[in-house]
Structure formats: structure tokens, C-alpha cells
Amino acid sequence: xxxxxxxxxxxxxxxxxxxxxxxxxxxxxxxxxxxxxxxxxxxxxxxxxxxxxxxxxxxxxxxxxxxxxxxxxxxxxxxxxxxxxxxxxxxxxxxxxxxxxxxxxxxxxxxxxxxxxxxxxxxxxxxxxxxxxxxxxxxxxxxxxxxxxxxxxxxxxxxxxxxxxxxxxxxxxxxxxxxxxxxxxxxxxxxxxxxxxxxxxxxxxxxxxxxxxxxxxxxxxxxxxxxxxxxxxxxxx
Amino acid sequence: xxxxxxxxxxxxxxxxxxxxxxxxxxxxxxxxxxxxxxxxxxxxxxxxxxxxxxxxxxxxxxxxxxxxxxxxxxxxxxxxxxxxxxxxxxxxxxxxxxxxxxxxxxxxxxxxxxxxxxxxxxxxxxxxxxxxxxxxxxxxxxxxxxxxxxxxxxxxxxxxxxxxxxxxxxxxxxxxxxxxxxxxxxxxxxxxxxxxxxxxxxxxxxxxxxxxxxxxxxxxxxxxxxxxxxxxxxxxxxxxx
Numbered sequence: 001x002x003x004x005x006x007x008x009x010x011x012x013x014x015x016x017x018x019x020x021x022x023x024x025x026x027x028x029x030x031x032x033x034x035x036x037x038x039x040x041x042x043x044x045x046x047x048x049x050x051x052x053x054x055x056x057x058x059x060x061x062x063x064x065x066x067x068x069x070x071x072x073x074x075x076x077x078x079x080x081x082x083x084x085x086x087x088x089x090x091x092x093x094x095x096x097x098x099x100x101x102x103x104x105x106x107x108x109x110x111x112x113x114x115x116x117x118x119x120x121x122x123x124x125x126x127x128x129x130x131x132x133x134x135x136x137x138x139x140x141x142x143x144x145x146x147x148x149x150x151x152x153x154x155x156x157x158x159x160x161x162x163x164x165x166x167x168x169x170x171x172x173x174x175x176x177x178x179x180x181x182x183x184x185x186x187x188x189x190x191x192x193x194x195x196x197x198x199x200x201x202x203x204x205x206x207x208x209x210x211x212x213x214x215x216x217x218x219x220x221x222x223x224x225x226x227x228x229x230x231x232x233x234x235x236x237x
Numbered sequence: 238x239x240x241x242x243x244x245x246x247x248x249x250x251x252x253x254x255x256x257x258x259x260x261x262x263x264x265x266x267x268x269x270x271x272x273x274x275x276x277x278x279x280x281x282x283x284x285x286x287x288x289x290x291x292x293x294x295x296x297x298x299x300x301x302x303x304x305x306x307x308x309x310x311x312x313x314x315x316x317x318x319x320x321x322x323x324x325x326x327x328x329x330x331x332x333x334x335x336x337x338x339x340x341x342x343x344x345x346x347x348x349x350x351x352x353x354x355x356x357x358x359x360x361x362x363x364x365x366x367x368x369x370x371x372x373x374x375x376x377x378x379x380x381x382x383x384x385x386x387x388x389x390x391x392x393x394x395x396x397x398x399x400x401x402x403x404x405x406x407x408x409x410x411x412x413x414x415x416x417x418x419x420x421x422x423x424x425x426x427x428x429x430x431x432x433x434x435x436x437x438x439x440x441x442x443x444x445x446x447x448x449x450x451x452x453x454x455x456x457x458x459x460x461x462x463x464x465x466x467x468x469x470x471x472x473x474x475x476x477x478x
Contacts, residue, residue, distance in 0.1 A: 048324040050320050070327075073324060073325065074326040078321075080320045082317055084316055084318045085318065086251070086316070086318055087316065088251050088254045089247070093250070097247050098325075100239075101243050101244075101325045101326070101327060103326070145321070
């Protein structure tokens with residue numbers, strides 16, 4: 001479903017992503033690991049069409065993201081970093097807005113809203129304005145937005161960031177469940193999530209893939225593998 | 238078309254869920270009232286026209302239109318929602334048009350709420366209502382031109398204050414190149430042809446015709462070109478984020 005071929009993104013003189021290639025098929029949940037600033041978010045932003053790649057190709061469901069962005073974007077549900085959402089809207093209003101932009105209307109829209117609200121446990125805050133929500137609820141609202149059109153591809157940038165342990169557990173279960181029928185990529189730097197939700201993990205460091213495989217293939221204990229493969233923030237670059 | 242409407246609907250809604258809309262409408266109406274009746278000496282003029290009303294619009298809009306439009310893109314950038322918007326299956330044009338049209342409709346509403354001056358002048362005398370209509374049309378396009386420029390400056394920054402200042406300066410420039418004291422000053426050293434050419438870039442020059450009751454396609458074309466150019470530049474700025 002997702003095919004990435006030697007993707008590069010440069011910001012001025014800095015290479016944030018330096019030739020990343022991988023593919024994700026339906027039924028896979030890929031954990032995207034790496035230290036802060038290793039290029040996880042930048043890569044995800046190129047998959048979703050927010051950034052144009054400096055070089056390389058991304059295609060989603062066979063559609064090149066740069067050449068036919070609308071076809072590719074239709075297949076993707078995206079949870080951006082920090083779960084951005086329009087603060088002045090109510091949860092219901094925001095989800096309806098997302099559904100309408102996805103071309104849903106009438107009963108289809110109503111069903112989509114109901115399903116997303118149920119999946120993300122939002123019914124108790126449905127008519128609350130987003131700026132009054134706790135971080136966990138805001139995160140789930142943005143996740144619901146990503147799920148609203150039942151997309152075939154899910155790109156989730158740190159979906160469990162800022163959630164309490166119960167919420168983390170729920171979101172991981174949700175991701176595992178969704179991964180049975182969809183292609184899911186989620187970024188995290190919490191290693192236990194790899195075991196909890198992923199079928200495969202990709203570790204990147206300084207814009208390059210340094211390892212990939214099932215959690216078992218990568219070796220145990222995971223955090224030791226991670227530390228060996230990646231550069232600490234404090235290390236000299 | 239439908240996506241433009243969805244975006245415009247949300248944008249208009251956000252004017253009214255925050256105090257922005259109400260503060261803007263009250264201030265706009267107070268100021269138009271003050272400028273027309275006190276500073277513009279509406280009654281002392283003794284003529285049944287709205288010259289005292291429309292004459293102030295280029296100056297009044299100078300601050301108010303950028304204030305109404307400064308959040309359009311700057312706020313999306315600050316809150317990070319621009320990432321959400323730009324990864325939806327819509328073209329950047331649809332987002333730009335939706336936001337612009339929503340704000341323009343809001344300014345049209347503010348302008349429509351000045352109807353009491355039309356009633357007043359009609360009760361007191363018998364004005365040329367065709368001329369008043371032309372004035373309103375010109376004022377609407379003037380607001381649109383300022384708004385498009387504000388869209389552009391708003392897209393350049395995540396800071397609303399920076400967007401406000403940049404657009405006020407840009408709009409002020411568009412007034413001054415055709416403002417009589419400035420053109421007189423320029424006429425001292427520049428040839429009349431040059432002065433006219435420069436003044437042709439001014440919103441004041443093109444708004445004058447409307448105030449006199451003339452709906453000239455060249456004036457309409459000028460305002461539409463400013464809007465078109467500024468929105469095109471907005472697209473370029475957003476693409477190069």
C-alpha cells in the first residue's frame with residue numbers, strides 16, 4: 001500500500017531524511033522508531049503529502065503522492081504530531097468538518113461520525129469545545145478525525161504521546177485491531193509499544209534506516225539494540 | 238466546489254464562535270458612523286449623497302480589514318492545523334478560495350449593516366441610489382483587495398501581529414501612490430505620465446470612479462487583478478512552506 005523509494009528531504013544545508021526506502025502492505029503495523037530529530041515526522045509528512053520530497057518517490061495505493069496528490073490523500077488517515085485541531089470547534093463540529101472534506105454526506109457522514117466517536121471513546125465530550133479538552137481527549141479527537149473515512153492507510157505520528165497508561169493501552173489495542181485490515185505506520189520512541197502493537201519495526205537514525213524486521217529479528221532486549229544502532233542526542237555529530 | 242464551501246463554512250463559523258466577529262462589527266459600525274457624521278460633516282454638507290461615507294473607506298479598511306484577515310493562515314500555522322488541512326484531499330486553491338471567500342462574505346456583512354446611512358439619506362433627501370449602489374460595490378471590491386493582500390501576509394508568518402503590520406503597510410502603499418498630497422509632491426519632479434502611471438496602481442484612483450457612480454470595467458478589473466495576484470502569491474508562499 002505504501003511504497004517509499006530513496007526518499008530525501010533537505011532543509012537548507014541540513015539533510016533531515018537521507019535516502020529512506022521501505023514498503024508497507026495491508027495487514028501490517030509498522031513501528032517507526034528513532035531518536036528525536038531522526039527524521040520520523042519529516043518522513044511521515046512526505047508520505048501524507050504535506051512536504052514535497054527533495055528527491056525520491058512516495059506512492060500510496062499505487063498513486064504517486066506528488067503527481068496525483070488527491071487520489072493518494074483520499075486513502076490516507078493522518079494523525080499529525082501534537083494532534084493539531086481547531087480549538088474553537090466542538091468535537092462533533094470538528095469531526096463533521098473532517099468528514100465533509102473527505103466527501104462524506106448524509107447518512108454516510110452520520111455513520112462515519114458514530115463509528116469514529118465509538119472507536120475513540122468520545123461520546124462524553126461530543127459537544128465540548130476542543131480547547132477545553134484534556135490532552136488525552138484532544139489526542140483521541142484528532143485520531144478520530146484520521147479514522148473518519150475508514151482509510152486504507154493510517155499514518156500516526158506519536159499516537160500515544162501524552163496519554164495516561166490506560167489510554168495508551170486502549171490506543172495500542174486499537175492500532176493492532178486496525179492493522180488487521182489496513183496498512184498502519186506509527187512513530188514512537190516508546191520501545192514497549194513495538195512488542196505491544198507492531199508486526200514489524202523500522203529503526204531510523206539521522207535520516208537513514210539502520211535496521212528493520214520483526215521485534216524478534218531485531219534482537220533482545222530492544223532498548224539495548226536501539227541504543228547500539230542510534231546516536232544519542234548528546235553524541236557528537 | 239463543495240470543498241470550498243466546507244472550508245468557507247468553518248471559517249465563517251470561527252468568526253462567530255470567537256468574539257472577533259462581534260468586536261469587529263461594533264467597531265466598524267461605530268467608526269463608519271463617526272467618520273460619516275462627525276468627521277465627514279454629513280449634515281453640514283447639505284447634499285443628499287454618501288460622499289462623506291464612502292470617502293473614508295480606504296482609510297477605515299486600512300486597519301480593519303487586515304485585523305479581520307490576519308488570522309486566516311497565521312493561526313493555522315501557529316496551531317499546526319495547516320498540516321491537517323493540507324493533507325486533506327483538497328487542492329491548495331480550494332483552501333485559499335474557501336478562506337478568502339468566507340472572510341470577504343464577513344466583510345460584506347459588515348458593509349451591509351451600514352444600511353441605516355442609506356435609509357437616513359433617503360429620508361432626508363432624494364439621493365441618486367444608483368450612485369450609492371456603485372459606491373457599495375466599489376467599497377466591497379476595495380475590501381476584497383485589502384483582504385487578499387492580508388491573506389498573503391498571513392500565509393507568510395505564524396505571527397498574527399506581523400501579518401497585521403505587513404498588510405497595513407502594503408495597503409497603505411496602495412493608497413498613498415494615488416493620494417493627492419503624494420501625487421502633487423511627485424508631480425514636482427516626475428513627468429505627468431509617470432505620475433499617472435504610478436497613481437494607476439492606487440486603490441484610491443480606482444475607488445474614485447465608483448464613488449462618482451460609475452461602474453467602470455477597468456476599475457473592476459484592477460481590483461480583481463489585485464485579488465487574483467495576491468491569492469496566487471499566497472499559493473506560492475504556502476507551497477514553499
